[in-house]
Amino acid sequence: MLRLPAQLLLTLTLLAPQVQAARNVILIIGDGMDDVQITIARNYLVGAEGRLVMDELPVRSAAQVLTIDEDGQRVYVADSANTATSIATGVVTSRGRIASSAGVDAPLETILEQAEAAGLRTGLVTTSSVTDATPAAFAAHMSVRTCEDPETIHGVKRYGIVLPHCRQYTRASGGPGSISEQLAASSVEVILGGGSQHFDMPAEGDQRSVRELAEDRGFTVINTAAELEALPVDDNIRTLGLFSPSTMPVRLRGQGDRSAERPRPSWLNEVHPFLGSVRLPEPMSCEPEPDFSGMPGLADMTEAALRRLDNERGFFLMVESASIDKQAHRRKPCGSIGELQQLDEALTVALAFAEKSPDTLILVTADHGHAAQLVPEISLFAKYGAPVYSPGMLVRLRTDEGAIMGVNYATNSFPYEEHTGGQVPLLANQTGAGLVPTMVTQPQIYEIMRDFLFGQSN
Amino acid sequence: MLRLPAQLLLTLTLLAPQVQAARNVILIIGDGMDDVQITIARNYLVGAEGRLVMDELPVRSAAQVLTIDEDGQRVYVADSANTATSIATGVVTSRGRIASSAGVDAPLETILEQAEAAGLRTGLVTTSSVTDATPAAFAAHMSVRTCEDPETIHGVKRYGIVLPHCRQYTRASGGPGSISEQLAASSVEVILGGGSQHFDMPAEGDQRSVRELAEDRGFTVINTAAELEALPVDDNIRTLGLFSPSTMPVRLRGQGDRSAERPRPSWLNEVHPFLGSVRLPEPMSCEPEPDFSGMPGLADMTEAALRRLDNERGFFLMVESASIDKQAHRRKPCGSIGELQQLDEALTVALAFAEKSPDTLILVTADHGHAAQLVPEISLFAKYGAPVYSPGMLVRLRTDEGAIMGVNYATNSFPYEEHTGGQVPLLANQTGAGLVPTMVTQPQIYEIMRDFLFGQSN
Numbered sequence: 001m002l003r004l005p006a007q008l009l010l011t012l013t014l015l016a017p018q019v020q021a022a023r024n025v026i027l028i029i030g031d032g033m034d035d036v037q038i039t040i041a042r043n044y045l046v047g048a049e050g051r052l053v054m055d056e057l058p059v060r061s062a063a064q065v066l067t068i069d070e071d072g073q074r075v076y077v078a079d080s081a082n083t084a085t086s087i088a089t090g091v092v093t094s095r096g097r098i099a100s101s102a103g104v105d106a107p108l109e110t111i112l113e114q115a116e117a118a119g120l121r122t123g124l125v126t127t128s129s130v131t132d133a134t135p136a137a138f139a140a141h142m143s144v145r146t147c148e149d150p151e152t153i154h155g156v157k158r159y160g161i162v163l164p165h166c167r168q169y170t171r172a173s174g175g176p177g178s179i180s181e182q183l184a185a186s187s188v189e190v191i192l193g194g195g196s197q198h199f200d201m202p203a204e205g206d207q208r209s210v211r212e213l214a215e216d217r218g219f220t221v222i223n224t225a226a227e228l229e230a231l232p233v234d235d236n237i238r239t240l241g242l243f244s245p246s247t248m249p250v251r252l253r254g255q256g257d258r259s260a261e262r263p264r265p266s267w268l269n270e271v272h273p274f275l276g277s278v279r280l281p282e283p284m285s286c287e288p289e290p291d292f293s294g295m296p297g298l299a300d301m302t303e304a305a306l307r308r309l310d311n312e313r314g315f316f317l318m319v320e321s322a323s324i325d326k327q328a329h330r331r332k333p334c335g336s337i338g339e340l341q342q343l344d345e346a347l348t349v350a351l352a353f354a355e356k357s358p359d360t361l362i363l364v365t366a367d368h369g370h371a372a373q374l375v376p377e378i379s380l381f382a383k384y385g386a387p388v389y390s391p392g393m394l395v396r397l398r399t400d401e402g403a404i405m406g407v408n409y410a411t412n413s414f415p416y417e418e419h420t421g422g423q424v425p426l427l428a429n430q431t432g433a434g435l436v437p438t439m440v441t442q443p444q445i446y447e448i449m450r451d452f453l454f455g456q457s458n
Numbered sequence: 459m460l461r462l463p464a465q466l467l468l469t470l471t472l473l474a475p476q477v478q479a480a481r482n483v484i485l486i487i488g489d490g491m492d493d494v495q496i497t498i499a500r501n502y503l504v505g506a507e508g509r510l511v512m513d514e515l516p517v518r519s520a521a522q523v524l525t526i527d528e529d530g531q532r533v534y535v536a537d538s539a540n541t542a543t544s545i546a547t548g549v550v551t552s553r554g555r556i557a558s559s560a561g562v563d564a565p566l567e568t569i570l571e572q573a574e575a576a577g578l579r580t581g582l583v584t585t586s587s588v589t590d591a592t593p594a595a596f597a598a599h600m601s602v603r604t605c606e607d608p609e610t611i612h613g614v615k616r617y618g619i620v621l622p623h624c625r626q627y628t629r630a631s632g633g634p635g636s637i638s639e640q641l642a643a644s645s646v647e648v649i650l651g652g653g654s655q656h657f658d659m660p661a662e663g664d665q666r667s668v669r670e671l672a673e674d675r676g677f678t679v680i681n682t683a684a685e686l687e688a689l690p691v692d693d694n695i696r697t698l699g700l701f702s703p704s705t706m707p708v709r710l711r712g713q714g715d716r717s718a719e720r721p722r723p724s725w726l727n728e729v730h731p732f733l734g735s736v737r738l739p740e741p742m743s744c745e746p747e748p749d750f751s752g753m754p755g756l757a758d759m760t761e762a763a764l765r766r767l768d769n770e771r772g773f774f775l776m777v778e779s780a781s782i783d784k785q786a787h788r789r790k791p792c793g794s795i796g797e798l799q800q801l802d803e804a805l806t807v808a809l810a811f812a813e814k815s816p817d818t819l820i821l822v823t824a825d826h827g828h829a830a831q832l833v834p835e836i837s838l839f840a841k842y843g844a845p846v847y848s849p850g851m852l853v854r855l856r857t858d859e860g861a862i863m864g865v866n867y868a869t870n871s872f873p874y875e876e877h878t879g880g881q882v883p884l885l886a887n888q889t890g891a892g893l894v895p896t897m898v899t900q901p902q903i904y905e906i907m908r909d910f911l912f913g914q915s916n
Binding site for chain 1: 492493494496497500501505506507509513514515516517518519520522523524531532533534535537553616617619621731827829831832833834835836837838839841842843844846847848849850857859860861863864866868869870871872874876877878879880881883885896897899
């Protein structure tokens with residue numbers, strides 16, 4: 001290889017038509033954070049006329065969520081695995097898949113892997129298990145999202161049902177191992193979130209745990225907010241932060257941990273829907289979730305990750321607020337509100353960073369819509385005298401504006417609500433102006449990030 | 459008054475630092491057209507990866523919907539009357555109010571009235587009765603939206619319930635009369651839509667009908683698509699087009715006029731939600747609504763209005779696709795889809811006009827969210843074996859992509875679904891670039907139109 005003297009290299013660099021500064025991408029994903037979730041959180045946190053930090057972003061777009069089944073046939077409602085795959089790889093796939101293709105089950109290269117290969121630093125920050133679908137789809141490949149560790153890769157049992165295995169991904173089959181093993185073997189500079197249970201078990205065909213495997217690969221494993229705060233800014237330390245066994249506790253919950261409840265019609269109303277009366281759930285406020293105490297916030301984790309990733313060659317960081325979705329599945333609007341607030345705080349941290357490093361593209365988006373609906377506290381039809389109420393489950397939230405906000409969950413009668421299929425918001429900081437059209441498909445989000453990081457400088 | 463010779467006037471005009479060209483506003487409102495309605499229509503009409511005309515608009519914003527009650531207390535879900543009032547006047551009011559203030563019941567000046575006063579032409583086009591809330595709030599003032607005509611102003615009886623009267627608005631009380639009488643007495647150049655029943659009755663204290671009153675005021679009243687098409691472009695003709703007795707028939711309906719239907723669980727499932735099975739409604743397609751035949755389309759009406767309004771001094775035109783909302787209330791997704799398609803066609807007409815007259819600001823927005831949810835055709839939890847289905851009513855729509863789209867209605871168990879309270883889309887043509895921030899409140903939509911029409915030229 002030709003070696004040039006340092007002086008000449010410097011001269012060549014100075015003569016280059018345009019020196020490209022380090023470019024950074026901070027991708028912030030609110031899991032299930034559709035426009036309704038945003039409105040519910042805004043109403044509760046800052047009032048209907050108030051503004052969240054994300055509301056003030058200067059670039060607004062919307063993303064078409066695309067999903068197929070294993071045969072390539074269109075599906076209209078996504079899950080977090082296939083949507084994270086769309087965003088991470090630019091390829092539409094089927095529900096449950098982690099950066100792998102529908103049908104043929106081939107690995108799909110991710111934006112994070114491309115950034116690593118180009119010498120950029122990379123990071124994953126989430127409030128879920130770091131092995132959960134959204135973070136996993138950026139740094140691992142798997143046919144089924146539940147194959148998170150060396151046990152579940154053989155098929156996980158839930159509610160008495162055995163879910164699919166991913167044995168073709170085991171190392172015994174020549175594969176890369178489970179998701180936690182893939183993350184432990186990855187070159188990602190910083191991985192922060194929950195999910196220690198997936199690292200505390202023996203790795204496949206090994207006496208040592210997956211955590212020890214990660215340490216062998218150069219990861220410093222930490223488990224507390226104090227350790228996170230004390231983390232030295234050292235370019236040689238790679239960090240795996242696991243702050244809870246599974247999903248991290250959320251910030252807010254309903255009073256006394258109440259979820260949505262079923263309206264209780266009187267017996268006369270059971271006889272005929274226009275007769276009798278109904279007892280609606282009592283109004284309530286949100287309260288702090290005790291289990292959250294001592295946890296690092298999403299903003300804390302984002303700040304720590306940015307300290308570690310900031311460098312001359314640029315970085316890619318994915319930050320996810322995961323439990324906007326998980327709490328909506330469980331009909332807990334206070335939980336979703338607190339996690340949306342966490343996302344907004346992480347965005348504040350990202351914006352402060354971009355203030356100093358203007359070549360930082362910040363994107364804020366959701367992966368799919370969710371069940372929660374913002375319904376009238378007093379029905380449009382209350383004046384007709386008949387009791388009018390949700391056939392699903394309802395929360396009546398007292399807000400600081402002195403009003404009551406109705407939140408309805410009624411996509412099914414299972415213990416977990418469904419995702420929904422509407423287009424989702426996509427927002428960007430000023431760096432995204434001209435790069436983000438007013439409507440994109442989710443795979444185009446990948447293209448925008450790729451072109452920004454690796455394309456021509458503008 | 460000082461009169462200047464024409465020659466001097468011309469010279470002064472030429473010497474003015476900047477001659478302001480005629481400015482036009484075309485405000486297109488999809489009633490209840492939230493992001494979910496748009497996605498449902500896109501999936502059905504052009505496929506999940508396809509693009510509606512509105513998807514290609516170069517300016518995207520979102521609007522915070524604001525509502526109060528009579529005491530000024532916050533309300534989180536709106537109706538079409540108070541939202542149209544926000545957009546038309548810039549003032550937040552209470553549900554049911556037509557350009558009148560909450561509490562004190564004072565008339566609020568509308569953008570249409572200001573345009574008239576400034577010598578601009580004005581028009582209202584809708585697929586509802588022209589006396590319905592959205593068009594009414596631009597050219598009439600009323601405490602209760604149902605006071606549409608000289609009979610209902612005394613209180614209307616529906617389902618055995620007497621709704622509020624607006625007797626303080628009767629001419630006997632020194633008021634302006636009912637909504638139809640106010641429209642008949644207005645100076646609006648062109649009013650097109652449904653609602654002839656509100657004009658075919660005697661005006662208050664008069665032998666003649668409201669329609670004759672309108673004719674006295676200079677309106678040519680027409681009733682058919684053929685008359686609309688044959689309408690001469692004559693600056694002296696003001697047109698009141700009433701193409702149906704009430705809301706105009708919609709374009710599409712479900713096969714055999716089917717609406718959403720209730721899933722039918724087996725008796726075992728009634729015993730325990732995890733047991734037994736469920737019979738879902740049969741999938742279906744949309745079909746043409748026979749009653750629509752012979753009706754002018756929303757695009758036809760928009761085109762006719764633009765022919766009449768185009769002039770050297772500019773105009774304000776409001777175009778509403780009303781039954782996206784009305785069909786969603788009745789759990790008819792095909793109806794909503796067809797009316798969203800009509801809106802998209804009207805937008806095409808507006809864009810073609812703006813192509814010739816670039817100083818035309820086109821805004822597309824919704825007044826409030828609606829009940830329809832896009833739910834998984836195969837539940838996320840189907841693999842657990844338990845029957846998982848909506849507690850409300852469901853439609854399974856076959857699309858041209860060969861897939862099935864689930865649409866759920868479950869805000870209540872009344873014959874009419876509720877509105878919902880999410881933020882709504884706001885889109886604009888290129889003329890809106892720099893004028894429309896990425897997030898606005900609904901009253902700010904009024905301000906944007908006002909500043910564009912009457913403010914400093916840019």
